[in-house]
Amino acid sequence: MISKANIQLVKGLQDKKLRQKYGQFIVEGEKSIAELLKSPYKVTKLFAVSEWLNNNQLELKQAQVFEVTDQELKQLSSHFAPQKVLALVQMPDWSNHQSKGPWVLGLDAIQDPGNMGTIIRIADWYGIDTIVCSIGCTDVYAPKCINSTMGSFLRVKVLYGDILKYAQAADLPLVVADFNGINIHKGPLPQKGLLVIGNEGHGVDQVLLDHAAYELTIPKFGQAESLNAAVSAAILLDRLKA
């Protein structure tokens, strides 16, 4: 049984302002939650159907656990497919995190939460542990973004701030994708850097372009005007990490 206050809380966390007010966000789905429970992330409340609770030995000392019906969970969920478990999780604070790796990803005004989640998953595949988002990016803690990461939000630290300042402080050259740079099939390619992925409609901010140490271009063989941001990020990282 779920109280009205909890329904309101979970539904409220669909909204960025309330996420920030409560410092919490939603994680859904068995796979992501299995990984979440093994991570250092702090679960505050967990809502699950009896089947899931019977199959999972929980050691959540500080979390409140609620058994709910399928119907109740459906009411809380933003998924189309039925889920068995949903957790509220405390937001981490990565604002002072400094990456130690040779590559950091910078996202400039990425608007689509599904695209941002996909990029976080790609970063995790390529072993990138830090993403710096410009203030104009969508909120990483939006349910659609967290869902799209397929659990990778647990391993990739996403912080918001000034991409140029971060690169300078980390002593990483700015690497920007555009249409007139080094052909990534030919190189030579940089060995480290902060790779900036721009907004699809408007590209990369002019200030970042002005400070780019490297401009890279994905060669085109056909006629599509562009590639989406997540696809570009994947192709570039696959070349840079090779």
Next chain:
Amino acid sequence: MISKANIQLVKGLQDKKLRQKYGQFIVEGEKSIAELLKSPYKVTKLFAVSEWLNNNQLELKQAQVFEVTDQELKQLSSHFAPQKVLALVQMPDWSNHQSKGPWVLGLDAIQDPGNMGTIIRIADWYGIDTIVCSIGCTDVYAPKCINSTMGSFLRVKVLYGDILKYAQAADLPLVVADFNGINIHKGPLPQKGLLVIGNEGHGVDQVLLDHAAYELTIPKFGQAESLNAAVSAAILLDRLKA
């Protein structure tokens, strides 16, 4: 002013069965429609606001053109952002199309229309003119898929059928992505083939795996369990076309 019959027709074309019954599909948005009007595709009806009609000299001999208000267009549209023009287009029949290029893409049970649209756009970027979809794939003419192609549906021929039979008839080796194949960063890579992209949840069908002449693997540097289908297609094509 738009008639009830036209509202019903456009709304009906959101549905696969009615698209097949009428042999028509919906294209939205100024950019896609500008490309559409220069293509050999046949527009049957076009709904546009007066501003768009004033700025576009139409030579649509067989199409009916309707001036509509923003409000009426919003009612027809599946987009969140307001559009200025929407067209109904006759479905082409590519069932007997044979590609002449060295690479064809095969999609095995791809379910998400946005993902499929993104793959069509990637194929167009890499100059692939033909995609063979297994019967289990989502419908390419779903509005969400057509929107996601960003106009590339006009250049890439998408047909439904048996991927293995197509490869054999076209004399192209089957190339399949999995976890134990040739590392694409090392090669050697095939020079031509039918590259099969599988369903994210279930991978590539066993029959196709059994007939694969090449298995390719995207090397992983981090911990994400997998990459999405469109992202995998992009990384593989970028290596195969280099």
